[in-house]
Structure formats: structure tokens, C-alpha cells
Amino acid sequence: PGSGGEAATVMGYPVTEMEDMPDIGEGNAAIAFGDFKRFYLIADRQGARVLRDPFSAKPYVLFYTTKRVGGGVQNFDAVKVMVF
Numbered sequence: 001p002g003s004g005g006e007a008a009t010v011m012g013y014p015v016t017e018m019e020d021m022p023d024i025g026e027g028n029a030a031i032a033f034g035d036f037k038r039f040y041l042i043a044d045r046q047g048a049r050v051l052r053d054p055f056s057a058k059p060y061v062l063f064y065t066t067k068r069v070g071g072g073v074q075n076f077d078a079v080k081v082m083v084f
Contacts, residue, residue: 024084034079041074
């Protein structure tokens with residue numbers, strides 16, 4: 001985080017700290033820089049589907065909901081990783 005309440009930046013780009021990244025050390029890929037919106041694609045396969053259970057005991061009604069979501073790297077050139 002920047003001082004004085006300002007957001008931290010590198011050459012005008014915002015800095016986000018991720019706890020899941022490894023610490024800086026020999027052989028660790030600890031810093032990634034790039035356009036993550038171009039790098040990774042989240043695919044919402046279809047909207048949420050709701051199915052009403054016709055066999056649930058009255059006065060209760062059960063609903064089954066499903067949602068298919070996937071994702072993956074779409075542009076490997078959009079992000080570069082520094083290995084120490």
C-alpha cells in the first residue's frame with residue numbers, strides 16, 4: 001500500500017499483493033506483472049438453472065440450483081513472471 005492513503009503503483013499500474021504467491025527466494029516465481037484481464041478468461045457456460053423438486057414433503061419446497069463456470073489462460077504473453 002502507498003503512503004498517505006494513496007494506492008501503490010509501479011510505473012502508473014496498480015499493485016496488488018497476493019498472499020498465495022511464494023516469498024521472494026531462490027527459484028521462486030514471486031512477482032507477476034501484466035494485464036490479467038487479457039491473461040485469464042472466466043467462462044460463464046450458462047446462467048444459473050433452478051429445478052423445483054416435485055416430490056418434497058409439503059409445506060416445504062426444495063430447489064436444486066446448478067451453475068457451470070470455467071476458466072483458463074487465454075493469452076500467455078499478457079503476464080510475465082519474475083523468478084529469483
